[in-house]
Amino acid sequence: MPKPRRREYLIEFIPIGHAIKVCAVDPETRVEVSIVGPATASEADLKRTAVRKLEYVLTKKGRAANESAGRRRGMVI
Numbered sequence: 906m907p908k909p910r911r912r913e914y915l916i917e918f919i920p921i922g923h924a925i926k927v928c929a930v931d932p933e934t935r936v937e938v939s940i941v942g943p944a945t946a947s948e949a950d951l952k953r954t955a956v957r958k959l960e961y962v963l964t965k966k967g968r969a970a971n972e973s974a975g976r977r978r979g980m981v982i
Contacts, residue, residue, distance in 0.1 A: 914959060916952055920944065929955040931963060938962050 915930040923944050929952075930937045938959045942951045 914956055916955065918948070918951070925951060927951045927955040929959040931959060934963065934966075936963055936966065 912931065912933070915928075915932060917928040917930075919926040919928070921941070924941050925944050925946070926939055926941050928937060928939045936959065938955065940951070940955050940958060942954065
């Protein structure tokens with residue numbers, strides 16, 4: 906059984922005073938999320954948090970699309 910392909914994301918770190926804003930983008934869907942963390946946090950921790958949030962949003966959007974696909978307007982007679 907082949908392993909599922911691991912997705913790649915674009916990650917950007919933007920220092921803002923004593924904090925760092927991290928943006929994560931899925932290039933396939935163009936969904937973007939951002940988090941803000943302390944400048945003292947490790948890059949790995951900030952990146953992991955941003956990617957987890959992005960994966961959560963992608964999953965949530967996927968579920969919403971699947972649920973709305975089954976709904977139809979109008980009345981069946």
